[in-house]
Amino acid sequence: MLAKNNRPQSWLEALKFIGHCPICNERYQDDHAKLFAKRDGANLVHITCNKCASNFITMIVMMGQGLSSVGMVTDLNFEDVQKLYKTAPLTVDEIISGYQFFQKNF
Numbered sequence: 001m002l003a004k005n006n007r008p009q010s011w012l013e014a015l016k017f018i019g020h021c022p023i024c025n026e027r028y029q030d031d032h033a034k035l036f037a038k039r040d041g042a043n044l045v046h047i048t049c050n051k052c053a054s055n056f057i058t059m060i061v062m063m064g065q066g067l068s069s070v071g072m073v074t075d076l077n078f079e080d081v082q083k084l085y086k087t088a089p090l091t092v093d094e095i096i097s098g099y100q101f102f103q104k105n106f
């Protein structure tokens, strides 16, 4: 539903403007899209294509005059995304330790 000024009022409404699955070109279905986080005005949404079952994560930001979105294909399902979103990001020290581990052992 559009507001009187025709600006999108929710991430679900904004999804209509994003459109199609990049894999099979099927139109996204509202009931296959789930919000998993909201942060600083950005809505993070997981979408499963109802035709080819590909998964996507998209960030939808509603701004004064419109909306912006950026997305990526993923192999994570909705439950994975919810779990991983809550984990702490890797630190630089952890990345260096991982690199050294592989250099030493393989």
Ligand SMILES: [Zn+2]
Binding pocket: 021, 022, 023, 024, 025, 026, 049, 050, 051, 052, 053, 054
């Ligand atoms: Zn698809």
